[in-house]
Amino acid sequence: MGCCGKNRPAQQVENNGPPRATFTPRAPSAQYFEYVGKTGLTALGAVTGRRYRFSRPGAMLAVDERDGPSMAGVPNLRRAPAPE
Template sequence: MSCCGQKRNENRQQEQRRAAGAVYNYTPPKMWEDVQFEYTGKTALTVNGSITGKRYRFEHTGSKLVIDYRDAAGMTGIPVLRKVK
């Protein structure tokens, strides 16, 4: 028969093992709306978002993509992209 102290330690160890293997998929709520950009260049363009690291691929002239609001400020510095209202 085990005593209470051993059972407590066993429960604590099980809890620690569960916590160590836990994966948290927390997505914070969006603070602003995402922004649409149009590509005006002549060939395809791939841009990595400066904040999210997400890859945005504009296939041809006139391609429009919705860009995460966190990456939008960096996109405004690219001459061949224009913000769509």
């Protein structure tokens, strides 16, 4: 008959050191959008809830990358290259 382990001591595990791996979330990067309308525009980021104010035609803003897809659907906003 097999042993059920009742007469053995429990295995001891020591954890004296710091954690071996930690997760550090990366900071969201930016995407740039330019307003090509005729006046001004305030757009709301669908993920962050942040308000982006484009005050005049040609205004360019850095937008949280998580809001990028929703900003791409806003009329008169165009993706733009990062300024140098």
